[in-house]
Amino acid sequence: MSDILFLAVRSVWHRRIPTILTMLSISLSVALFVGVEKTKDATRDAFSGAISRVDLIVGPRTGSLSLLLYSVFHVGSPTHNVSMKSVEYARSRPEVNWVVPFSLGDGFRGFPVVGTTPDFFERYKYRDGYSISLSTGHVFAGDSDVVVGSAVAQTLGLHLGDRVVLSHGHTEDGDGFEKHEDHPFELVGIIAPTGSPLDKSVYVSLVGLGEIHRGLGGIGEHDGDEGDSDKHHDDHGSFEEKDGKLVVTSVSGFFLGAKNRMDSLNLQRTINTYDGDALLAILPGMAMGELWKNLSMFETALSVVSFFVVVAGVLGLFVSLYIISGQRQREMMVLRAVGAGPSAIFALLAGEALCLVAGGVVLGSGVMYIGMNILKPWIETKFSVNLNVSGIKSQDLIFAGCLLMVGCLVGVLSSVKAYRSAMHDGLGTKF
Amino acid sequence: MTALALTGVRFRYHPDSTDIINIKSFDMNRGERVFMFGPSGSGKTTLLGLIGGLFLPANGIVKVLGSDVSTMGHGARDQFRSREIGFIFQVFNLVPYLNVLDNVTLPCRFGRRVSSGFADATVEARFLLKQLGIASVTNSSVASLSIGQQQRVAAARALIGSPGLIIADEPTSALDADSRTEFLSVLFAQAKREGSSILFVSHDKSIAGQFDRSVGLADINNAPGRAGGDL
Numbered sequence: 118m119s120d121i122l123f124l125a126v127r128s129v130w131h132r133r134i135p136t137i138l139t140m141l142s143i144s145l146s147v148a149l150f151v152g153v154e155k156t157k158d159a160t161r162d163a164f165s166g167a168i169s170r171v172d173l174i175v176g177p178r179t180g181s182l183s184l185l186l187y188s189v190f191h192v193g194s195p196t197h198n199v200s201m202k203s204v205e206y207a208r209s210r211p212e213v214n215w216v217v218p219f220s221l222g223d224g225f226r227g228f229p230v231v232g233t234t235p236d237f238f239e240r241y242k243y244r245d246g247y248s249i250s251l252s253t254g255h256v257f258a259g260d261s262d263v264v265v266g267s268a269v270a271q272t273l274g275l276h277l278g279d280r281v282v283l284s285h286g287h288t289e290d291g292d293g294f295e296k297h298e299d300h301p302f303e304l305v306g307i308i309a310p311t312g313s314p315l316d317k318s319v320y321v322s323l324v325g326l327g328e329i330h331r332g333l334g335g336i337g338e339h340d341g342d343e344g345d346s347d348k349h350h351d352d353h354g355s356f357e358e359k360d361g362k363l364v365v366t367s368v369s370g371f372f373l374g375a376k377n378r379m380d381s382l383n384l385q386r387t388i389n390t391y392d393g394d395a396l397l398a399i400l401p402g403m404a405m406g407e408l409w410k411n412l413s414m415f416e417t418a419l420s421v422v423s424f425f426v427v428v429a430g431v432l433g434l435f436v437s438l439y440i441i442s443g444q445r446q447r448e449m450m451v452l453r454a455v456g457a458g459p460s461a462i463f464a465l466l467a468g469e470a471l472c473l474v475a476g477g478v479v480l481g482s483g484v485m486y487i488g489m490n491i492l493k494p495w496i497e498t499k500f501s502v503n504l505n506v507s508g509i510k511s512q513d514l515i516f517a518g519c520l521l522m523v524g525c526l527v528g529v530l531s532s533v534k535a536y537r538s539a540m541h542d543g544l545g546t547k548f
Numbered sequence: 549m550t551a552l553a554l555t556g557v558r559f560r561y562h563p564d565s566t567d568i569i570n571i572k573s574f575d576m577n578r579g580e581r582v583f584m585f586g587p588s589g590s591g592k593t594t595l596l597g598l599i600g601g602l603f604l605p606a607n608g609i610v611k612v613l614g615s616d617v618s619t620m621g622h623g624a625r626d627q628f629r630s631r632e633i634g635f636i637f638q639v640f641n642l643v644p645y646l647n648v649l650d651n652v653t654l655p656c657r658f659g660r661r662v663s664s665g666f667a668d669a670t671v672e673a674r675f676l677l678k679q680l681g682i683a684s685v686t687n688s689s690v691a692s693l694s695i696g697q698q699q700r701v702a703a704a705r706a707l708i709g710s711p712g713l714i715i716a717d718e719p720t721s722a723l724d725a726d727s728r729t730e731f732l733s734v735l736f737a738q739a740k741r742e743g744s745s746i747l748f749v750s751h752d753k754s755i756a757g758q759f760d761r762s763v764g765l766a767d768i769n770n771a772p773g774r775a776g777g778d779l
Contacts, residue, residue, distance in 0.1 A: 120657040124643075127645045127650075131644060131645030447640045451640075451641065451642070451643055451654075452643070452654075452658075454602075454635040456629050456630020456631070456655055456659050457626065457630075458622060458626035459622065
């Protein structure tokens with residue numbers, strides 16, 4: 118065996134350029150596969166991890182996906198509001214542990230602004246129960262305080278104490294329709310990266326959100342079904358002024374935690390049939406599953422890409438080994454002439470192929486894991502996607518095993534070809 | 549004891565095709581140097597494959613140094629070939645990724661024993677390379693050698709371990725006249741020292757006089773279409 122190893126090492130070294138090129142091609146396909154799979158996993162995790170430990174999301178009666186999209190992902194906006202009476206009704210239910218209302222609709226330089234209560238930071242969890250923690254500062258205490266997600270702070274270069282002027286309405290490309298210059302906020306806290314939509318959001322108190330609408334037509338007269346003339350104010354709840362103080366009269370929706378999770382279904386039914394307001398309560402997990410099912414084409418597309426990446430890699434491997442084996446026909450004949458048996462020739466060619474594939478797999482995985490670790494902070498900030506690059510999953514091992522088996526198979530096939538050719542030509546001198 | 553004895557040997561590549569080899573009888577004595585001539589396509593290379601145990605005859609007995617290679621199993625034939633038969637080809641004799649020394653000692657990796665009087669394969673290889681006049685290239689890459697040097701390296705590889713039979717398949721056809729004569733003289737000298745028989749096949753009759761005996765393949769091969777050597 119040591120003689121075969123001796124020959125294999127020298128043979129690989131002799132053909133180092135094509136060997137390295139083949140290995141690079143394998144490693145590229147491995148890196149792409151690992152990259153695509155990790156991206157797929159990360160995207161799915163980012164989706165399913167966007168909300169956790171919230172038993173119900175309640176909003177005005179609309180589609181469940183629509184409610185999920187605007188309440189969790191801040192995509193789209195509610196068409197109606199939920200009155201604070203409804204919020205208090207839910208809070209008063211004996212099965213309910215906590216209620217956190219939220220209002221949406223404003224923006225800050227392209228990032229959605231969420232009006233909520235300080236409880237939000239305690240109750241709202243992400244990724245299987247992770248609590249929101251602040252990397253710096255504290256949760257908003259006053260009505261002029263603002264807390265921003267990590268991606269917001271990093272993208273806009275914000276620091277504690279910075280003055281933040283929110284926009285009236287939220288547009289994707291930046292500021293809203295009108296800036297609330299008369300009510301600037303002070304940045305008091307930055308949320309540590311979560312890999313969820315929290316990173317790209319701006320949080321103020323509900324009353325703070327109301328303050329910026331004083332004098333802009335957002336107080337009192339707009340509380341829900343006011344028509345399209347001032348549609349924007351339907352988005353972020355409504356407010357009343359009482360004794361010079363703002364009182365929240367409606368919100369976009371609320372998150373609800375039950376005392377016992379088993380009660381969630383009963384609560385959902387109770388809320389959905391509540392007479393005082395047209396409400397819709399959804400179970401986040403189920404809605405998330407439904408949403409992901411709708412987006413499964415995206416996952417399927419990535420799987421198809423993965424599959425073809427592997428096919429391309431295997432084909433490349435086959436072609437290069439096949440070409441190499443053709444070039445080695447004469448060498449095989451010399452080895453046969455000096456007494457190398459078929460098993461020695463198979464061991465030599467299959468062993469070389471196996472080493473080639475193993476090298477490619479290790480190189481490709483290594484490059485992708487190192488690359489992902491380097492890019493992880495940037496990807497988290499840019500896309501709010503948490504890349505889990507540390508764990509090697511069983512599918513990675515299956516893929517590596519398949520490639521190694523294919524490598525071995527191609528090695529055996531090429532050695533059969535070389536051996537047959539050598540036998541056919543016998544000891545002839547022609548090629 | 550005969551170095552080689554073929555009796556009633558017939559061979560065809562496919563059962564439906566015609567015979568390539570049909571030899572009633574052919575013998576070689578130990579230490580004998582036989583020149584076998586025949587034009588291209590006359591079945592020379594196939595015959596060498598049969599003698600080397602790479603092909604099995606459809607009928608007949610192929611005895612090399614008293615052993616019937618046609619009845620041996622695969623592994624035994626490979627071992628026997630490695631131990632008892634040294635090959636020299638026309639060109640492309642050497643494994644390109646091994647240096648001269650490793651090419652010469654290659655048969656010893658597959659079972660050939662080192663000749664008595666030598667500590668190991670490397671010592672014998674160095675001795676043979678010196679005897680063949682190419683000691684200076686011992687550690688060189690084979691790609692840097694001239695054709696003549698490559699053939700001498702191939703001769704050293706064939707001779708290492710003193711195999712009983714050297715089979716040479718047109719080893720001088722790529723050499724000029726001077727190199728050819730020199731190559732043959734050093735090959736004969738070393739084969740004589742090692743006690744090896746030489747079966748030398750070629751279409752070039754001009755060197756036949758340097759051998760103990762000369763045989764036309766067409767004279768001993770009765771295969772249809774081959775006897776006249778017109779293929």
